[in-house]
Amino acid sequence: MARAQSDPTPTGAAPTRSAARAANRRGPSRILLVLVILLAVALVAVAGVVAVKVIGAGESAAAPGDGCLVADVRVVADPAVAGALEAVADDLGDSDAGCAQATITVEESAQTAAALAGGTHPEFDVWVPDSAMWPAWASSQAELEGEEAPIVVGDTVATTPVVFAATEETAAALEEQQAGFSSFAAAPVAAVLPDPTTVASSSAALLALQTALAGDARTFTGIVLGLATGVVPTADDALAAASAAPSPTVAVTTEQAVHAFDAAESADLVAVYPADVNAAVSVPFVTAGSASDETLAAVATLSAAVADAEDVLAEFGFRTAEGAPAESSASDTADAASDPVDSVNQAEALRTWQVLTAPSRMLSLNDVSGSMDEPATADLSRIDLFEQAAVRAINSLSSDSSIASWVFSSRRIGGQDWQEVVPMGPLSDPAHKQAMIDAANGLDGLVGGGTGLYDSVLAAVSYMRETYVPGQVNLVLLNTDGFNEDDDGLDLSALLAELEKLHDPANPVAVIAIGYGPDTDQSALEQIAAATDGAAYQALEPTDITTVLVDAVTQRGCRPYCG
Known part of the structure; x- marks a missing residue:
């Protein structure tokens, strides 16, 4: 009976036909040779590769179409499908009928796909992943690197x-x-x-x-x-x-x-x-692009045998390639054939x-100009509502995110319109998270002055570009209730030109801009967002502030395609 192990590195080899013939000729040494063969088989089992249907001593491989493999086949199979594949291979032909050898190495599909995507040449003749998604993913990832995954996706054998x-x-x-x-x-x-x-x-x-x-x-x-x-x-x-x-x-x-x-x-x-x-x-057979015609013929025989083995597939919980269950069920829904996803x-x-779950690296750039003190409701000002929303937004972020807090108005530090309140740090650090919450709750104490919008946006994007971290969503979250009032700084066209220079589509620093109230220069915010592959929101009603801010923060990863 064939057995599949999980360690893919062989340390021994299966007995050869010449060894078997020599054993027949040298009677007195047969016992010693048998011990050697048993030791070799044991080493193969430890190594995680199982030999199935070894060609009989003194016999040649069988011809195609007689239920046997016509060539040795190296198989890499996902753990979910390895058992069923092994059972089919174990029943395929007879060792006395001249069937060739198949070896099955068990490996997680994601691991095999990652190796192929990275340009590794296949060390298999056929790969049986647990989903057709994996070869599609490996091919697309290879294409991004200007390479081509050397594989060919064949027939579906199970679903x-x-x-x-x-x-x-x-x-x-x-x-x-x-x-x-x-x-x-x-x-x-x-x-x-x-x-x-x-x-x-x-x-x-x-x-x-x-x-x-x-x-x-x-x-x-x-x-x-x-x-x-x-x-x-x-x-x-x-x-x-x-x-x-x-x-x-x-x-x-x-x-x-x-x-x-x-x-x-x-x-x-x-x-x-x-x-x-x-x-x-769907579970497909995927062949190496360099496979010989003889190997492809053997793979086709094995593939057909698996597709026809409905009882074996059912034993391991799989359905047929057409998606129909092998046995009837009391549930009409369960009886219906399912549609393989593309x-x-x-x-x-x-x-x-x-993209959506990538760690975030966010700079929160918050307007604290004098207009933020204007009443928003009977009891709360704009800055009061924003403070509440900011705390909720911070709590909506995952612990693997990093965040900093800046504020801006006009001439906060000499002629500089912006000011760092909390430096960049991970939310996994309880002290940093609490510092961010404390800073959000204390914004009302920083309100005053005009709105130095454009210079502050450029400074924030420049900082995020200079400190860019690959693999994370790097962005600026801009919150403002007005329009640029700094006549000594950049105008909008100059800002957009500078943002264009800084923009790198492959490694974007998006600006997600939120305008609060009817006085916001929403057109300018939309142009700033567009120049950085970001997005612009507007909260026209004071009570919208919390909803819009939390919505913008939670959708940070899909910009600009969130809909």
């Missing part, structure tokens, strides 16, 4: 629907409510999402969510940022959380993952099929997730 896994009680309630991906907006239950950067079912779920929301980017962004706070590393972690949660909780995963978890953990989780988008993850769009959904 598995994206589901919500829950306890029986929670599942019954969700099915009665006809819950779907769009239900996340109302948050009827807590949802646990495996890390989309390593678990393909999560990026498929993100694409399904986009579809269910009909392109509502703002709602999608809000849901994604909510899901990001509860992300766990693996599907098993998500399933364990749903199983043990004291309150109604679902794990966003696949039907196959629920099947495997219940079998391994003796759990009793139920797969709930979303009522709005019926999505599925792999390219799924890869794009992953990139969207990475």
Whole structure:
């Protein structure tokens, strides 16, 4: 029986045909040779590579079409599919019929994809990832670097629907409510999402969510940022959380993952099929671009065998390539075939997730000119409302974000219009977070003077450009209630020209500008935002300040495409 291990580095080799023939000729040394062969096989098992269907001694490889592999095949398989693949390969032909050898190395799909994206030449003949998204992602990442991933995506051999896994009680309630991906907006239950950067079912779920929301980017962004706070590393972690949660909780995963978890953990989780988008993850065979014709013929034989092995696929929780379940189910929804998601769009959904959840590095540039003291309500001034909104915005940021606070009016330090209040620092530092909150609550004590808008914006963008940190969302959050009043500084055209010089589309420093009240020069804010690939908001009513500010902060990662 073939066994697949997880360590991909072989330290031994399978016995050869010449060794077998020599053993037949040298009777007295046969026992010693058998011991050597057993030791070699043991080393192979430790190394994580399993030999399946070794060519018989003194025999040649079988011809194509007789159920055997015609050439040795090196296979890299995701852990989720390795068991089913091994079972099929183990039953493919007979060692006495001259079948060639297949080796199966177990490796996470994200790891294989990352290597291919980085330009590593495939060390396999065929790769069987747990989703067609991974080769699409690897190819697109390679293209960004001006390279080409040397792989060819072949036929789909299996599928598995994206589901919500829950306890029986929670599942019954969700099915009665006809819950779907769009239900996340109302948050009827807590949802646990495996890390989309390593678990393909999560990026498929993100694409399904986009579809269910009909392109509502703002709602999608809000849901994604909510899901990001509860992300766990693996599907098993998500399933364990749903199983043990004291309150109604679902794990966003696949039907196959629920099947495997219940079998391994003796759990009793139920797969709930979303009522709005019926999505599925497809499992393809991916060949190396340099594979020989003989190898491709062997791969085709193995691929066809897996696609035809419906009973084996069902045993490991997979459906057929067409998406139909191998066995009937009491649930009409479960019986229906699921539609495999588009792999390219799924890869794009992953990139969207990475942008939205990237750590932020934000400079909050706050107007403290005299007009901010004007009444906004019967009891509160504009600066009072902004202070409350600023505290909420700070609390909405994740702990892996960094933030600084500047204020501006006119001639705060000599002829300089801007002033640093809190230097850049991580919100993971409780002292820094508290300093930011204290600074927000103390803005009313800094109010006075005119509005030195343009010089302050240029200084803030220049600072963020000079201290730019790759891999993070670097931005300036501009809050103002007026228009530029510094006649000695830059005018708008000069500011836009300077911003154009500083702009780097590949490494942008976006300005997200928020105008408070009807006196704001909203046209100028929109031009500033456009020059930096940012966005401009306006809160016409005083009570809109909190909503607009928190909305702008939480959507910082998708600018300028939030909708």
